[in-house]
Amino acid sequence: VATPEIDGQRLWRSLMEMAEVGALPGGGCCRLALSDADRDGRDLFVRWCREAGCEVAVDRVGNIFARRPGSDAGAAAVATGSHLDTQPHGGRFDGAFGVLAGLEVMRSLEEAAVCTVAPLEVVVWTNEEGTRFRPLVGSGVFAGELTVAEADELTASAGVRFADELARIGYRGELAPGERRLAAFVEAHIEQGPLLEAAGVPIGVVTGVQGIRWLRVELTGRDAHAGTTPMALRRDAVAGMAAMVTGLEEIARAGDAELRLTVGRVEVSPNSGGTIAGQVRFNVDLRHPETATLERTEGEIRQLLQRLAGARSLGLGVRRVLARPPVAFDPELVDQVRAAARRLGHGTREIVSGAGHDAMNIAGVAPSAMIFVPCRDGISHNEAEYASPEDLAAGAEVLLHTLLAKAGMGP
Numbered sequence: 001v002a003t004p005e006i007d008g009q010r011l012w013r014s015l016m017e018m019a020e021v022g023a024l025p026g027g028g029c030c031r032l033a034l035s036d037a038d039r040d041g042r043d044l045f046v047r048w049c050r051e052a053g054c055e056v057a058v059d060r061v062g063n064i065f066a067r068r069p070g071s072d073a074g075a076a077a078v079a080t081g082s083h084l085d086t087q088p089h090g091g092r093f094d095g096a097f098g099v100l101a102g103l104e105v106m107r108s109l110e111e112a113a114v115c116t117v118a119p120l121e122v123v124v125w126t127n128e129e130g131t132r133f134r135p136l137v138g139s140g141v142f143a144g145e146l147t148v149a150e151a152d153e154l155t156a157s158a159g160v161r162f163a164d165e166l167a168r169i170g171y172r173g174e175l176a177p178g179e180r181r182l183a184a185f186v187e188a189h190i191e192q193g194p195l196l197e198a199a200g201v202p203i204g205v206v207t208g209v210q211g212i213r214w215l216r217v218e219l220t221g222r223d224a225h226a227g228t229t230p231m232a233l234r235r236d237a238v239a240g241m242a243a244m245v246t247g248l249e250e251i252a253r254a255g256d257a258e259l260r261l262t263v264g265r266v267e268v269s270p271n272s273g274g275t276i277a278g279q280v281r282f283n284v285d286l287r288h289p290e291t292a293t294l295e296r297t298e299g300e301i302r303q304l305l306q307r308l309a310g311a312r313s314l315g316l317g318v319r320r321v322l323a324r325p326p327v328a329f330d331p332e333l334v335d336q337v338r339a340a341a342r343r344l345g346h347g348t349r350e351i352v353s354g355a356g357h358d359a360m361n362i363a364g365v366a367p368s369a370m371i372f373v374p375c376r377d378g379i380s381h382n383e384a385e386y387a388s389p390e391d392l393a394a395g396a397e398v399l400l401h402t403l404l405a406k407a408g409m410g411p
């Protein structure tokens, strides 16, 4: 039995070959979930897994499980993986890196003829990005966040059903989601932010995923003529909204460095150049790694909105429409990631994920962790997304050693 070694060049070649599926002129990828390109990417992955000696199974929402058996046939699998779907102007590494780093682990073990005690699996989770349907569907069903029937009835913007699209591309499988237990799940991913690059280290030890809340705010004033209504007599919902957005930004800037607050969507009614707007709806997106901070900041936000609406005689409605609590990854598994990086001599930085990931769902049903690698200028969800072959190889090495530590070396 030889020592398994990650082949960084082979990993890079596989990433570049996968990137040709749904390739865009600007160097990025478009593989929308359950599209023809998604199918072609899946087909390529399945072929590579079979060539690497894995058995492939698919569940009812199209999650793909590529298994390398262990010496203990009854043991739950130690799993890795991510997603192959992309944003409409997606990059070559978001999702694909985690899937193909898992494949590279399988290839290196096969080459070195290593047998683990627990089986290893590489999982492709269906529809992470949510461009066509809601985000995180495959891992959500696996973790019991939604049912197969609920997933089936999701519709893409064109009015096309999830179930029909899944059958059309040939990935409606037989397994009941969640039927196969996982002993652990470790997801490798590009950071999609600037912190690792700034720290000059190749490995992010991800301790959790920040929480997110959405508030939907509705302001009611009075439609009126822009030319005849004196300023003092107006109940202008747009002017009220503007004051609120400015105040919200001040709250966010006064908070700690990990607080994120965004007003990214505004609807104005009647949205006409000559009319003072009687109604505005906008969305507040609030994120932080700690529930206490989310709670306190939401309180400050509500007070500010009430004060400003009162001062301008505007009706105010505030509804919390989304609340995902922060996720803390399994401390023992996070330790194993840290220890693997240290043994390999790779510099690390602790990091809380700013973006949602499949591992956040899986953390609800199995000990989970993530490994981040830097991406240039922190750019992602962009065709220009780039990660260096060296950093990607380092991430795959840490993944290999974390999975081996968890699965155990066989006879």
Ligand SMILES: [Zn+2]
Pocket (backbone or CB within 6 Å): 083, 094, 095, 128, 189
């Ligand atoms: Zn991703």
